[in-house]
Amino acid sequence: MEQTVEQKLKALYELQTIHTKIDKIRQIRGELPMEVADLEDDVAGLETRIQKIKNELDDLEDDIVTRKNLIKDAQANIKKYEAQLNEVKNNREYDAISKEIEIQGLDIQVSEKKIREFGFEITSKTQIYEKALADLESRRSDLQAKKDELDTITAETEKDELALTEQADTAVKTIDDRLLIAYNRLRKNAKNGLAVVTIQRDSCSGCFNQIPPQRQSDIRQRKKVIVCEHCGRILIDEQMALEAETAIA
Numbered sequence: 001m002e003q004t005v006e007q008k009l010k011a012l013y014e015l016q017t018i019h020t021k022i023d024k025i026r027q028i029r030g031e032l033p034m035e036v037a038d039l040e041d042d043v044a045g046l047e048t049r050i051q052k053i054k055n056e057l058d059d060l061e062d063d064i065v066t067r068k069n070l071i072k073d074a075q076a077n078i079k080k081y082e083a084q085l086n087e088v089k090n091n092r093e094y095d096a097i098s099k100e101i102e103i104q105g106l107d108i109q110v111s112e113k114k115i116r117e118f119g120f121e122i123t124s125k126t127q128i129y130e131k132a133l134a135d136l137e138s139r140r141s142d143l144q145a146k147k148d149e150l151d152t153i154t155a156e157t158e159k160d161e162l163a164l165t166e167q168a169d170t171a172v173k174t175i176d177d178r179l180l181i182a183y184n185r186l187r188k189n190a191k192n193g194l195a196v197v198t199i200q201r202d203s204c205s206g207c208f209n210q211i212p213p214q215r216q217s218d219i220r221q222r223k224k225v226i227v228c229e230h231c232g233r234i235l236i237d238e239q240m241a242l243e244a245e246t247a248i249a
Helices: 005-029 032-085 089-171 178-190 213-221 238-249
Strands: 196-200 232-236
Touching: 005 089, 005 178, 005 196, 005 232, 032 089, 032 196, 196 238, 232 238
Parallel strands: 196 232
Antiparallel strands: none
């Protein structure tokens, strides 16, 4: 059976009333879900950074071990070459072995320099690593506190929100598709989520602009869907609002 305009408007306002109650519950939670999400991102970012620094520190330690082994090898080579010096037969062999000893000595100097550089880098990165660990601990503590707060509020309001959501799902089924599309669009674009509003003190209660007397009269007749000329919200009279609120109370 085709609904009258009055029935359509009343169904729309009943849905709006339910959605407004849901909005108020979610406002109680406020920015907490977003704050929790941001802190979770911070924690994940710090964990990734800490792991990266740890890997870099491990690599530096490995580099130091590698350089120390190169020094040991070079020192062993020097001993071997020095022993060979006692067995040379001519100046050409002596010069060649001496050159090898010099090269090994330079390699030791380079490795010792690298070890010092790696040591400085480890000291610097360790400070960064320890600060990141402290920051992570702080963020985790903040995250847990926010989660606990959100869980408490959610537990207090979850039952009511679930019941209202079920009411909204039922109410949606009674509304004309075209009106529902318009309602959802208006609700999405309105800061306060109000798509259907009443006349209050001769004005639109959504944007507070005045409504001409003739237009108010047309609204009260409930013969057609009328929107505010200023904000585009669907307008109903106060008596219909009272009837709709009573119906879902």
